[in-house]
Each structure stands twice: as structure tokens, then as C-alpha cells.
Amino acid sequence: MTEHFQFVFIGSGVAAITVSKRLLEHNPNASILMLDAGPKVEAKGRRYWWDYLIFDRKPYDFCYDIKGENETKGDINWGYFSSRVMAYGGSTVHWGAWSVRYKPEDFNLYSNTEEGADWPINYEDLSPPDAEATGKTDYYYEAEQYLSVCGDPEESWNREMRNGKPYPRPDFGWTAADGVMIEGMQTVGIEPGKMPIARYRKCMTTGTCKYCPFGSRFNAQYVLDDLIADPRYQNFEQRCHATVLNIVTDDKGNAAAIEYLDTRTGETRTITADTYVVAAGTYESSKLMMRSTGPKWENGVGNNTDLLGRHIVSHSFLRVKGTTPTNPEHWVQEYDFPTLMSRSYDTPEMQKDGKIFMFKNRVLPNTDIAKLMMQGKTRDEINAILGGPMAIEMQAFYEEKGRFENRLTLKPGTNRFGLPLTTIEYHRDPRFFKRAEDRLARMSKVFDAMNYKIEHAKYDDPGGHHATSTCRMGETEADGVTDRDMKVFGTDNLYVCSNAAFPSCTAVNPTLTLTAMSMRLGDHLIRTTNL
Amino acid sequence: MTDTEMIGGPISKGVVLANLLDHEDTFLAAHQHDQLWDIFVEIGRAWGNIANDSASIKSSWREFVHAKTSEPPSYIGEYVNAISVVQELVRLYGHEDAFHKLFFANGIPEGPPVTRLAHAKVYVIDEFIRMQTVAGGFKGFAQPASLNYKGYVGGSRYNETPRVRAYTPKGSGQ
Ligand SMILES: Cc1cc2nc3c(=O)[nH]c(=O)nc-3n(C[C@H](O)[C@H](O)[C@H](O)COP(=O)(O)OP(=O)(O)OC[C@H]3O[C@@H](n4cnc5c(N)ncnc54)[C@H](O)[C@@H]3O)c2cc1C
Numbered sequence: 001m002t003e004h005f006q007f008v009f010i011g012s013g014v015a016a017i018t019v020s021k022r023l024l025e026h027n028p029n030a031s032i033l034m035l036d037a038g039p040k041v042e043a044k045g046r047r048y049w050w051d052y053l054i055f056d057r058k059p060y061d062f063c064y065d066i067k068g069e070n071e072t073k074g075d076i077n078w079g080y081f082s083s084r085v086m087a088y089g090g091s092t093v094h095w096g097a098w099s100v101r102y103k104p105e106d107f108n109l110y111s112n113t114e115e116g117a118d119w120p121i122n123y124e125d126l127s128p129p130d131a132e133a134t135g136k137t138d139y140y141y142e143a144e145q146y147l148s149v150c151g152d153p154e155e156s157w158n159r160e161m162r163n164g165k166p167y168p169r170p171d172f173g174w175t176a177a178d179g180v181m182i183e184g185m186q187t188v189g190i191e192p193g194k195m196p197i198a199r200y201r202k203c204m205t206t207g208t209c210k211y212c213p214f215g216s217r218f219n220a221q222y223v224l225d226d227l228i229a230d231p232r233y234q235n236f237e238q239r240c241h242a243t244v245l246n247i248v249t250d251d252k253g254n255a256a257a258i259e260y261l262d263t264r265t266g267e268t269r270t271i272t273a274d275t276y277v278v279a280a281g282t283y284e285s286s287k288l289m290m291r292s293t294g295p296k297w298e299n300g301v302g303n304n305t306d307l308l309g310r311h312i313v314s315h316s317f318l319r320v321k322g323t324t325p326t327n328p329e330h331w332v333q334e335y336d337f338p339t340l341m342s343r344s345y346d347t348p349e350m351q352k353d354g355k356i357f358m359f360k361n362r363v364l365p366n367t368d369i370a371k372l373m374m375q376g377k378t379r380d381e382i383n384a385i386l387g388g389p390m391a392i393e394m395q396a397f398y399e400e401k402g403r404f405e406n407r408l409t410l411k412p413g414t415n416r417f418g419l420p421l422t423t424i425e426y427h428r429d430p431r432f433f434k435r436a437e438d439r440l441a442r443m444s445k446v447f448d449a450m451n452y453k454i455e456h457a458k459y460d461d462p463g464g465h466h467a468t469s470t471c472r473m474g475e476t477e478a479d480g481v482t483d484r485d486m487k488v489f490g491t492d493n494l495y496v497c498s499n500a501a502f503p504s505c506t507a508v509n510p511t512l513t514l515t516a517m518s519m520r521l522g523d524h525l526i527r528t529t530n531l
Numbered sequence: 532m533t534d535t536e537m538i539g540g541p542i543s544k545g546v547v548l549a550n551l552l553d554h555e556d557t558f559l560a561a562h563q564h565d566q567l568w569d570i571f572v573e574i575g576r577a578w579g580n581i582a583n584d585s586a587s588i589k590s591s592w593r594e595f596v597h598a599k600t601s602e603p604p605s606y607i608g609e610y611v612n613a614i615s616v617v618q619e620l621v622r623l624y625g626h627e628d629a630f631h632k633l634f635f636a637n638g639i640p641e642g643p644p645v646t647r648l649a650h651a652k653v654y655v656i657d658e659f660i661r662m663q664t665v666a667g668g669f670k671g672f673a674q675p676a677s678l679n680y681k682g683y684v685g686g687s688r689y690n691e692t693p694r695v696r697a698y699t700p701k702g703s704g705q
Contacts, residue, residue: 046598052682334678373578382578
């Protein structure tokens with residue numbers, strides 16, 4: 001039996017949910033099917049909460065990639081583990097909720113540096129300075145409202161970018177333990193800022209959230225729960241354990257149907273729709289399209305110019321750790337997230353050799369008092385440790401630039417959700433090493449100013465957390481898989497709503513921009529489908 | 532801790548599998564609750580990090596034990612085991628020494644818990660320690676102490692009062 005819907009979404013993460021919400025708010029009768037390969041993870045409950053605190057065990061741990069399943073070729077070891085959640089609600093079930101806007105120059109990476117790619121849209125398309133006067137939508141601002149982002153609008157970069165608009169929530173202030181690094185930054189001319197976090201609504205006691213005593217960080221599951229429960233949205237349906245295997249295309253190259261496997265029953269089902277949105281994350285969106293060959297798409301839908309899966313890019317992680325012999329104030333970070341960050345090196349001047357987004361390690365300084373007690377340390381011993389050597393680390397995302405030779409391909413075999421395995425071939429740009437050393441030297445100056453002994457200044461390999469560009473947007477099919485509206489070139493009715501469509505990864509986290517882009521896609525679909 | 536010979540008598544040294552102990556009961560009797568609470572109170576006494584014999588966190592502890600016994604996997608088998616291990620230790624060493632040995636010098640070998648004593652330590656004492664620290668015990672060590680700790684639930688979300696020790700810029704006079 002074939003079922004028909006106006007829209008079908010492949011994936012149930014924040015991208016799919018945000019577009020669906022937009023469509024349903026416009027027309028509550030919209031018929032939408034949202035499929036996810038993963039299960040619905042029961043997460044709300046006190047036992048989950050305690051298990052998280054006692055064992056650091058999360059109810060969705062089994063929804064990660066398994067170590068060793070996927071492979072890397074090239075000269076780095078790509079980080080797969082814990083880089084996505086395959087489940088109802090997708091990866092925001094476990095994200096950090098740092099919600100940072102991209103900067104205007106990020107949209108013109110190639111023009112500014114002759115590396116990577118330009119976006120076919122500009123910052124102003126997401127945050128028009130004249131939004132009020134012209135009736136245009138400020139998508140960044142709406143996304144911040146929706147995620148309930150807290151932050152400080154008075155930081156210099158925010159004054160430049162926010163068109164005078166406040167954040168919906170006040171920032172988390174800096175902790176006392178941030179103080180020494182704040183002062184070190186100021187000494188070397190780095191402006192300290194407050195990490196913007198998506199705080200969302202009331203505490204949901206999820207067992208997945210580490211944001212107490214403040215409750216809640218945004219988790220797309222909650223929005224999906226609300227859409228499903230809303231009696232107005234009779235034609236909205238979500239299915240789990242539904243792994244989309246194939247996008248069937250017709251002679252013109254348009255999407256004609258999708259086939260999915262119900263992994264509980266082993267049945268394959270066919271769905272037709274007017275519009276298809278692949279919102280399956282950076283890996284799976286491109287892999288699904290690679291597997292979907294058709295009369296017009298010998299190498300996979302959207303892949304006639306061999307760009308699908310290419311240019312995969314993510315941040316390399318830089319870290320400088322320093323120590324001081326005593327901690328008389330017994331400072332610990334107190335929150336399980338960072339409160340101190342800076343965009344002082346996330347600037348047009350730094351773009352050529354790679355911007356960095358700096359932040360204080362969310363865990364340090366810290367002393368695991370309970371662990372010391374379990375080890376049988378006495379009160380005096382614990383007190384001595386609390387007042388003893390203190391470590392602080394500054395970390396940074398380094399902006400890597402997309403390269404044609406770096407690519408994601410299918411590895412034979414499937415994982416336990418029926419999704420194909422992944423191979424990533426990644427070669428570092430030979431210029432990376434010198435550039436990263438320069439950035440580490442700048443970060444190290446903060447520790448010199450703090451008078452801390454530097455324990456290490458090093459970089460890690462990139463990983464999947466913020467991976468982008470496997471279906472990147474371009475002006476034409478020659479330089480992109482998708483167009484400025486994230487529609488697959490050569491199709492009329494197939495879209496990719498994912499970080500996969502981003503032409504670059506910038507120096508900051510992607511999801512606020514993804515949310516803004518999802519809202520923008522929702523409006524585009526409302527306009528173009530006569531919904 | 533491993534330099535010491537493992538403490539306890541035949542009950543404590545009884546060999547069991549490392550995974551959670553089964554028990555046919557589906558709830559703890561009132562007296563078992565009380566015995567467990569007495570064990571919990573000894574943690575605060577041993578480290579001196581909670582005032583008034585932990586009375587202020589009793590409701591948190593109850594809620595914790597309820598979650599552990601009413602939802603799977605059930606800890607009833609572990610709790611019943613810990614009570615009998617502690618009773619044996621008290622019989623052998625007297626009250627004060629029993630807890631001192633259990634917390635600071637138990638001689639339990641590294642690795643998975645395969646004796647009843649190790650089960651009591653790993654599944655009950657250690658978890659109680661973490662629960663106690665999260666519920667407020669973290670504040671009772673060296674002063675000044677932090678105001679917040681991972682898992683500590685201390686107030687409303689948009690409360691303007693800092694829930695952590697906040698940074699005060701030098702010379703700000705605050
Ligand atoms: C540890 C970690 C921390 C992070 N922290 C931050 C942060 O602080 N700030 C930030 O901006 N970003 C952060 N991110 C990134 C953020 O999680 C992602 O950008 C975001 O969740 C992506 O949303 P999405 O909807 O595109 O994809 P996802 O949320 O990954 O959802 C995709 C869904 O599609 C399903 N799917 C895939 N293939 C198929 C198929 N063939 N058929 C059916 N279903 C399929 C998957 O099961 C999955 O549920 C973090 C990521 C990680 C891993």
C-alpha cells in the first residue's frame with residue numbers, strides 16, 4: 001500500500017521539526033509524515049536523572065555510532081563517537097545548546113580567502129538590518145526566540161551583528177572560576193564574552209540534561225511531543241524505526257516516492273509526497289542521496305557533478321591547558337557548561353588562516369569530591385586537594401575549510417538502525433599545522449598573562465559534531481548540490497535541510513544557523529507549494 | 532586500599548556474580564529503610580560534610596531510594612545485601628570501626644565486585660556517596676565552597692540571584 005502526504009521529512013531532528021512546525025502553524029491541516037530510523041527514547045523520569053548523575057549514563061547512549069563501526073581514510077582519525085544521536089528528536093537530545101550566530105564574513109569565505117566556498121546567501125538574508133521597515137523576517141532573531149537563547153547583546157560582535165535586538169533571555173553570568181582567564185584575556189587584548197545557551201522552557205527532568213539548577217536546555221524532542229499532541233495538527237504523523245532506504249526518482253529527475261524499512265517488522269513501505277525534505281544530518285543526508293540512483297541520476301540523486309559527500313569539513317579542536325600550584329578559593333566551574341567565550345579571533349582578519357572561537361573548558365577547574373570519597377580519601381586529604389593545584393583549559397574550534405578531496409562515502413554494511421556505514425577520507429590542508437600553531441600561540445599568551453604553567457598546547461582531529469558541506473549549497477550545479485533554498489539542483493521537489501547544505505563550517509556551532517535556515521525553508525515551502 | 536586485607540567475615544566474603552543481585556521482594560520494609568538510612572547517615576558523619584545527621588537531605592535520599600527500588604533494574608537485592616554486610620561488620624568490629632574500615636580501609640580488590648562486601652561498597656555506599664554529594668554534601672568541605680555542583684538543584688531558572696559563585700571584576704567594589 002502506498003500512502004500519500006503533502007510533505008515527507010526524512011529525519012526527526014531539530015531541522016525537520018522546525019520546518020514542520022512552521023508549515024503547521026501556517027496551515028494546521030498540512031499533511032506531513034516525519035520518519036526516523038532511530039527509536040523513541042524514554043527520557044523523562046527521576047530514575048533516568050539519578051542514573052545520569054551516578055553513572056553518567058544517558059538513556060540514549062545506545063543511539064550513538066558504535067566505536068570502530070565507521071572508518072577513516074587519509075591522514076587523520078575522524079571522530080565519529082558521540083557525534084550524533086539516531087533517535088526521535090535527533091542530536092539535540094544531547095547537544096550543548098551553545099547558540100551562536102555566524103558572522104557576515106562567514107557567508108563569503110571563498111571571496112575573502114580563495115579557500116572553501118561562498119554561501120549563495122548572505123548574513124542579511126538571515127538577519128536583515130531593515131526587517132521592521134520592510135516586513136522581512138529576521139530568521140536569526142526568530143530562531144533565538146524559539147530556542148530561548150540567553151546572551152549578552154552588549155558584546156562588541158553582538159553590537160555589530162544584532163541590529164540592536166536583545167537576546168530573549170539574560171546571559172548566564174561568568175563564574176568566579178572564570179575570573180583569572182577573563183583577566184588574562186583582557187591583558188592580551190581579547191574581549192571576554194558570555195556563552196549564549198538555548199535555555200528553552202521549564203525544567204523537564206529529562207535525565208538527559210545537565211543544566212540544573214536552571215532546568216532545561218532546548219531539546220527538539222519537546223517540540224515534537226507538542227506537535228504530535230496538538231489536536232489542531234490532525235494530519236501530522238511521526239514514525240520511528242523507519243529507515244529510509246531510497247528516494248525513487250522519475251524520468252525528469254524529481255523525487256517520486258521514498259521507500260522505508262520498518263526495522264521492527266522487516267516490511268518495506270512506499271510513501272509518495274508532493275515535497276520531500278531530507279533532514280537526516282550531514283552524514284545520512286548525503287548517503288541516502290548517493291544510494292538513490294535513477295534514470296537521471298546514475299551516481300545518486302543530486303550527484304551529477306560529483307559533489308555529493310565532498311568537501312566534508314568540521315572543526316579541529318585546539319586546547320591549551322595551564323596549571324597553578326594552589327587554589328585557595330577552591331574554585332570549580334560550578335556549571336556543567338562553559339560560561340566564558342570570545343569571538344575576538346573570529347574576525348575577517350583571521351579568516352584567511354582560520355578563525356577560532358575560544359571558550360573555557362566546561363569541566364575545569366573541577367574536583368570530583370564524590371570520587372575522592374569513594375576512593376577512601378579523608379576529609380583532610382580532600383580539603384588539601386581542593387586547595388591544591390588547579391588546572392584551567394582554554395579550548396577553541398578552529399575553522400577548517402572544505403576541500404574537494406575530503407569526502408564521505410558509503411562503507412558496505414549497515415548499523416543496527418539499518419543505516420549504511422560510513423567512510424570518511426580526510427586529508428589535512430598542509431597549511432593547517434602552521435596556522436594551528438599560530439592560534440595556539442595566541443591562546444597560550446593568555447596563560448602567560450595569567451602566570452600559569454602551560455601543560456599542553458595541542459590540537460585534536462576533527463569529528464562529526466559540527467560536520468557540514470556534504471550537500472553544500474551553491475549558485476549553480478557546478479559548485480553545489482543544493483541551491484540557495486536548499487533545493488537539490490535538477491529537481492523540483494527535493495530539499496536537504498541540514499548542516500550538510502552549509503558551504504562552510506565557520507568557527508562556531510551550527511545549530512542556531514540551521515534553525516534559522518529551517519525557518520527560512522519553511523517560508524519558502526509555504527510560498528512555493530500554495531500551502 | 533588494596534594493601535589492606537579485605538575486611539569482614541563469611542557474609543562479606545561470600546562470592547557472588549558482579550551484576551546486580553536479585554531479590555524476590557518488590558519493596559523494602561520500613562525497618563530495612565531505616566537500616567539503610569542509618570548507613571547513609573554514617574557517610575556524613577565520617578566526612579563531616581553534612582550537618583544534623585543529614586536530616587536536611589532525607590527527602591532527597593528517600594526519593595533516590597524510591598527511584599532505585601520502584602523502577603527497573605531494582606536495587607532491592609543490593610540494599611538487602613548491604614544491610615547484612617554492615618550488620619556483620621558491626622558485629623565484628625563495633626559500630627565506629629566497622630564504618631571506618633568500610634569507608635577508608637576495606638581491602639576490596641580492584642575490578643568487578645565479586646564479593647558481598649564489594650557489592651555493598653560499589654552499589655550502595657559509593658552510590659549513596661555520590662547522591663549525598665550532589666544533594667548538598669559538596670558544600671561541606673574546604674571553605675569557601677562552591678554554591679553549585681553537577682546535579683545540584685538549587686532554585687528557579689530565571690532567578691536573578693547567582694546560583695554559583697559569580698565573577699566580580701577587580702575594583703568593582705562588590
Ligand atoms: C556532543 C554534541 C554537542 C553538540 N553541541 C552543540 C552546541 O552546543 N551547539 C550547536 O549549535 N550544535 C551542537 N551540536 C550539533 C547539533 O547537535 C546538530 O547541529 C543538530 O542536532 C543537527 O540537527 P539535524 O536535525 O540536522 O540532525 P539530527 O538532529 O542529527 O537528526 C537527524 C535524524 O535523522 C535520522 N535519520 C538519518 N538517516 C535516516 C534515514 N535514512 N531514514 C530515517 N531517518 C534517518 C537520524 O536517526 C536522526 O535522528 C552538537 C553535536 C554533538 C554531537
